[in-house]
Amino acid sequence: MPADISATAAGAWKLGDLTVNRLGFGAMRITANPDREVAIRVLRKAVELGVNHLDTAAFYRSPGGTLGVGEGPVRFANELIREALSPYPEDLVITTKVGPGVDERGFYNATTPAELRSQVEENLRQLGRDHLDVVNLRIMKKPGESISDRFGWLAELREAGLIRHLGISNVRPEHLDEAQAIAPVVCVQNSYAIDTHREDDTFLPLCGERGVAYVPFFAIAGAERESGPTVDHTKALEALAAAHNATPAQIRLAWTLHQGDHVLAIPGTGNPAHLEVNIAAGALKLTTEELATLG
Ligand SMILES: NC(=O)c1ccc[n+]([C@@H]2O[C@H](COP(=O)([O-])OP(=O)(O)OC[C@H]3O[C@@H](n4cnc5c(N)ncnc54)[C@H](OP(=O)(O)O)[C@@H]3O)[C@@H](O)[C@H]2O)c1
Incomplete structure (x- = not known):
């Protein structure tokens, strides 16, 4: 592993007026480990x-959250981010998402302006912010x-100053x-x-043409999704x-x-060794021929 690992190696992109390094971090996995000190260390x-680009959600929590794993007292990703990083560095961009939520009813999907607003407020409260940098519907x-309706309601919250940019x-x-x-x-976040x-093979460049970041999730997990990293690699990938x-x-x-200068990576991990490996990947250069072998 090189000694000078840096998320700057893959270059930067602008989410509206906010510049982020293309190699970011997804916070969904940091609640999985009951040892919150490890999560804080990773962040x-x-x-x-x-x-300087973190992806999160108020419903990233353990036990009982998206991953449905873990034990011990509830750990919210947003609260771990706040504990680890507040007061926040000026260049840190935190992207969160609303729509899905968890409350006393269990998982639900926001369908009213009041529900969406309360999810935005929950993120503000947990993160200790007076506005959110980027909010994905x-x-x-x-x-x-x-x-249209839900995005319009979020646009009103943006106008009101609670949100800086929308995705x-x-x-x-x-x-x-x-x-x-x-x-x-400013961004589209899809599984890819x-x-x-690969049905997004045409959507990804369309986002680029419109100046919109394309932010894939499950890049490492692949078809295993929430279960963990896939081990189903092609021979070509293993050879590379x-x-x-x-x-x-x-790889x-x-x-x-x-896949494009507008593509941002947000690998998720609760493992300090994996974190370094993932950030180091930002410096890997693949040739056109090598990319062609991967298909
Ligand atoms: N918009 C949405 O609907 C949506 C849905 C899902 C996720 N997301 C966001 O996207 C981010 C990325 O997704 P993800 O975290 O599920 O998937 P991922 O980054 O594709 O893969 C994470 C999985 O791979 C493991 N892993 C990470 N780095 C590794 C490495 N170098 N070697 C081996 N295994 C490694 C992790 O386990 P360890 O913890 O053990 O490293 C974890 O099980 C999430 O964190 C979240 O912020 C968004």
Whole structure:
């Protein structure tokens, strides 16, 4: 592992007026370990190594959150972020998502302005902020689902100063059209990896043409999704990893970052060693021929 690992190696992108390094960090995994000191160490180390784009959600919590794992007292990702990093560095951009929520009813999806506002306020409270840098509207992508109403309500909260920039998540191109007719969109966050959800092969460049960041999740997990990292790598990927003295996870991240300057990586981990490996992947350069072998 090089001694000078830095999240700056893969370059930067602007989310509206906020500049972020393309190699960021996803906070969904930091609640999995009951040892909160480890989570705090991972978050501080990420920032120390140049990460200035964190992805989170108020419903990232253990036990009982998205991952449904863990034991002991409830640990919220947002509260760990606050404990680890507040007062926040000036260049730190925290992206969160609303739509799904957890309350005394269990998981629910916000369908009213009041529910969305309360999710925004919950993020503000947990993070200890007076506004949120970027908020994604995360939908369930049911057939024919429109986002106009919900995105419009979030646009009103943006106008009111609670949100700086808006994005959308788990969406199709028609949702980007709908959202952009209402307010500026700085990012699209979808599930996409070298071997999953390649239906976004045309959506990804479309985002680039419109100056919108494309932020894939599950780049390492692939088809295993919440369960953990996939080990189902092609021979070509394993060969490339060996040739670069890298791990398959690093090649997956490098492939992600090579899909366009507007593509931002947000690998998630609660493991300090994986964090360094993932940030180091930002410096991996793959040739056109190598990318072609990966398909
Ligand atoms: N918008 C949405 O609907 C949505 C949905 C899901 C996730 N997200 C966001 O996207 C982020 C990324 O997704 P993700 O965290 O689920 O998936 P990921 O980054 O693709 O993979 C994370 C999984 O891989 C493991 N891992 C991480 N680095 C590794 C390495 N170098 N070598 C081996 N294993 C490694 C992690 O376990 P360890 O902890 O043991 O390292 C974890 O099990 C999330 O953290 C979250 O912020 C958004």
